[in-house]
Amino acid sequence: MWPLFDLVGVLTFPGVVRLKALHAGKMAGFIAADVRRHEDLAWISTLGVLPEFRRQGLGSRLLLTCEQQLPVSRVRLSVRATNDPAIQMYTRYGYRQHGVWKRYYSDGEDALVLEKTR
Numbered sequence: 001m002w003p004l005f006d007l008v009g010v011l012t013f014p015g016v017v018r019l020k021a022l023h024a025g026k027m028a029g030f031i032a033a034d035v036r037r038h039e040d041l042a043w044i045s046t047l048g049v050l051p052e053f054r055r056q057g058l059g060s061r062l063l064l065t066c067e068q069q070l071p072v073s074r075v076r077l078s079v080r081a082t083n084d085p086a087i088q089m090y091t092r093y094g095y096r097q098h099g100v101w102k103r104y105y106s107d108g109e110d111a112l113v114l115e116k117t118r
Helices: 004-012 060-068 084-092
Strands: 016-023 026-036 041-049 074-080 095-102 111-117
Touching: 016 041, 016 060, 026 060, 041 060, 060 074, 074 084, 084 111
Parallel strands: 041 074
Antiparallel strands: 016 026, 026 041, 074 111, 095 111
16 A cells, blocks of 8 residues: 555656556556656656456556656666566566665565666
8 A cells, every 4th residue: 555645646746657558448557657867767666457457468568668758777666575477577678686675565575676777
């Protein structure tokens, strides 16, 4: 669950790239990235695909489309350490482990910080 301030920010702040994927008029997936030009960096803050649309390439298309709109040379994101399908997808597109945030998630799970240099 996202804190309200974070949710409002990702939906409204300037400099955030927001994309959604629709299927039959229903949102099937979304992505948001916070562009930090002064750091030559963007953070993908969220990427989600509804369960019924997973394993169909939608996450990959959202990721690649978002990356094309990022005017920076480095892109970072965090992912649950146990989310093997997501980690495999990110690795396939050139992301490498940059760090670990210990006990990042509310259940105590670590987050892997991944980075891609373009």
